[in-house]
Amino acid sequence: MNNKIKFVQGNEACVEGALYAGIDFFAGYPITPSTEIAELLSMELPKRAGKFIQMEDEIASMAAIIGASLTGHKVMTATSGPGFSLKQEALGYACMAEIPCVIVNVQRGGPSTGNPTHVSQGDINQAKWGTHGDHSIIALTASNHQDVFEMTVEAFNFAETYRTPVILLFDEVIGHMREKITIPEQGDLAVVQRLRTSVKKGVDYHPYLPREDGRLPMSDFGSEHRYNVTGLFHDMWGFPSNNPKVVRELLHHLVDKIDNNVDQITRHREYWLDDAEYVLVSYGSSARSAIHLAKNRRKRGNKIGVLELQTIWPFPKELVRRKCAGARAVIVVEMNMGQVLHQVKSAVDNPASVFLANRIDGKLISPTDIKTLLRVIQGKGV
Amino acid sequence: MGKLKLKEHLIGRNWCKGCGICVHFCPKSVLELDDEDKAVAVRPEDCIYCKLCELRCPDLAIEVKIQKEDENE
Amino acid sequence: MPKTKYDKEYNVKQYLRERFFPHIWCPGCGHGIVLGSLLRAVEELGLDPTEIVMTSGIGCSARISGYVNFHSLHTIHGRALAFATGVKLSTPKLNLIVPMGDGDALAIGGNHFIHAARRNIDITAIVMNNRIYGMTGGQFSPLTGYGQKATTAPYSTIDNEFDVVKLATAAGASFVARSTTFHATECIDLIKKAISHKGFSVVEIFSQCPTHYGRKNKKGDASNMMELYKKTTVPIGSKKLEQDPSLIERGIFVDNKEAPEYCDEYEKIIQTAMKGRA
Incomplete structure (x- = not known):
């Protein structure tokens, strides 16, 4: 057995899971009780040529990971209650523009500043409905650190598979408690990579036209296909549209791609x-x-x-x-x-x-x- | 290099919104707005191809095409 | 014949998504002149369109990103520089150009503006200063200034304005310049220098809004507003300033080539981390 055994906080188990899944960009802002995630990634990411940036606020952190995801990177941010509130508008943008990203919310007591160093699970509905407008979302959680690790890997996998933000709803007890984890070998757990388009240069690429299986192959910013990304309702090229048919179909797509796959997305014990x-x-x-x-x-x-x-x-x-x-x-x-x-x-x-x-x-x-x-x-x- | 001369003012009538900036600033009064409030070159022979109409057109509707005098056409 | 370097022909249409033209801006709006200057700068620099990411927020100015055939990222109000920071740091080879309006740059997005400047990350911000919120119909902005009329200042404003050049300079931008839509050739030149500059660069361009700011404040039509730019601005250090200190200076205020650029600095962090030193 080459598996690595560690005795860690839940926040560190999350970091280990993210590294296993291939995270290479993190942007964040310090907030209790999630800060250890940022601290650990500031140490670990540059060792792997990944990027860490401490942004000026929670909104900017969310915006930065979306930008980095568009260049083909696996991205994450981490926060807690008030910070999660601040991220909501940009989170909705990621839903609308279908940008893979992972948002960790280590829940603390709320509303408002609430109870920063104590546990709560009060953000369940916010994870679903915090941003405005109809949409669907994926949110995962875990009760022990081995599962924190695995759910973090799953979060990255779901983000790539469904081109959507995925929220990890941990809580203060999970984040700060210490227990044993066994880090699996690469290959033991499935890791989903970015699905990139096979459309060649000069051929019309439709970034927002789902394939038969519902997935949308992406094209990194900086590669051949130059397209538009917007938070407005948009057509299959990404250009703004308020055509009622386009609006209706896009909204159905955003909800159906997740709700119709509830069985594939469900994890439980x-x-x-x-x-x-x-x-x-x-x-x-x-x-x-x-x-x-x-x-x-x-x-x-x-x-x-x-x-x-x-x-x-x-x-x-x-x-x-x-x-x-x-x-x-x-x-x-x-x-x-x-x-x-x-x-x-x-x-x-x-x-x-x-x-x-x-x-x-x-x-x-x-x-x-x-x-x-x-x-x-x-x-x-x- | 041969001397430059004007070839034509290419004005996209669909793009022009008739703001009159080109008319106002043309140093030789080459341009005017027509009945439909679209810019037209009424005195092209006076054009000194400074291109300020092109550079200041907010609608990207004007191109001043020039050519060398010894070129055919 | 006047001396001009513009005897060469531009082909800005090569960079346009022509099917979206005519654009949505009002007749005489200065933003189209800024767009033209930007594209001529890109053409003169010979940039590869696949290496340009136009990132914008919300508002009249933000519509630029949809019109250009580069990678275009039309984001949310005020946060364009934060999105651009993520794009740039993750992939430093890309050229980030961020057209911004008054609100994007200095109201809702003011924090991102000063922090992008502080980091000196290699992004070019073009602040299209029209002293108004145009898209929502003419409310005053942080650049409107004292004693002006707007739909939310029917009795006149009591808010002071920011000086974009001073703010950007104080925040640490390593290239800071100002021009106006009247000075279109100067704009091309300044934008070229800003894009070429390695570090955070800010070009403030006074851009007329005849529909809202101009009409509310009796500034005349677009041409008259541009005449005002001609009359009220002078090159940096002009002797005219001695007689009339109220004149506004144009040109390059900061051009610091020594300031360390953020992505370069992060590359050094990677080198250190890979050697196993903390």
Whole structure:
């Protein structure tokens, strides 16, 4: 075994995943609790002839990675709550212009400056709807550092495959906690490379005409094909258009390319679901407490299982419906006021059986917090 | 090198928006706006091909074509 | 015959996406003159169109990027220089030209403007100063200045204006110049020098907006506004300044060839990092 074992923070696991996926451009602005990602990449990228730049603000960081992606680079930025808010306009631009990029949001308490050094999972809906206008988005998360590594690689892969920004929704506990990871050999995990056009010089290239499989081959800025990139609705050459047909078809394309591939994009883990009477649906650091509780209750004969979501957006409705179908009750475990709860309720056959176990005070939700609610649901009292 | 002489004023009527900048600044009053507010060279023989109309045309609608005197045509 | 170096013929159409012409700018708008000057500069320099990335924000000025047959990146309001920074640092061989309006450069985008200058990254910013927000219909801008009329200043402005040249100079731009649309040949020359300059270069060009600024402030038509540029500006250091200090200087204010350029400096970081030294 040549695999490398490391003991790292979640933020470092994310950096290792990004390097494995081939990141060669990062732009960022310091913000707790994501700053370690920028610090580590400022050290690692130039060793590989990659570029790191600390921009003047979060907006500029988002803009810079989009620019660098257009020249054919694999790009990422990292931030937290307020910074994620600032990036929203440019994030929408990347959706509209279909530019592959990865945005890490190590979630902290909000709104506003909120609770910078404490955990929260309050940006779930913002990841989907933070930028204006109809669109779809991919957002991934993870509950342990091996998965942080793998989801980061997946984020780069999805960004290239679907020509879209991909958001990594980690949280403060994941970002700062330390645990072991094993870095796989190159080749052990799939790494998707940029799909470039095979259209030759002098032949009309359509940067925004999807192939039959829905993918859009790109052409790097600086190579033969000179085309237009804009945040306006645009035709297949990238030129602005307000033709109703062009507008409608582009919007459908932007949403369908992601929502129609929900099965390909969905990543999850499950624990003891086969005979589960109570299903805990969770993600990120909350899922650690959910898994811990379920494991302990199983020892006492309680039929509890956990569905851990790694893909948050597009929301895997069908998966959630299926996995919760036989449950007496479903408990969504998260650190916000019910953002994934709402999605789960709309997914399952019996929304009245879905409950929320949450914590919103900056402290990691504990197995006891979940157990208390479980006992109430079971009619056992606190 | 032969002496230069004017060949023609190429004025794109579709591009010209009739702002009159070329007319106003022409040192020899070569240009005028016609009934449709499009620039036309009414006195091309007076042109000294300074090209300021071309360089200042905001519509990129004017090209002053010149040629050497000993060239045919 | 007047002495002119412009006896050569230009072919600016080779760089245009002609199907989008006539352009959207109003009759007499100075922005078209800036576009013409820019393309003549590119032609004189003999630049390879596949190595030019025109990056723009939002507004009348930003429409330039769609009209030129280079790589064109039409972005969001104010952030063009940040996008351009990403393009340039990732691929330093590319020539980055960023046409900017008042708002893009100095209001919503003011922070990116001073920081791009501070880094001295090799990008050419062309600030098309028309003292107004044209596309939204004539609101005052950070370049309008005190005592002017605009749709959002019906009683006249109480905001002072930025001096683009001083701001760019103070922020660290290593090439800073100013001209006007009246001085079209000077514009070509300054843009050529700005593009050739290695480092962050700023060319401010006074560009008339007869539709909004001119009309609101009774400056006459486009030709009259250009006459004003002729009357109110002088070459740097002109003797006329002694009699009339209110005259505005044109020319090259900063041309610092020694200042380290950002991408070059980053290349040195890569060399150091690859040797394993932190």
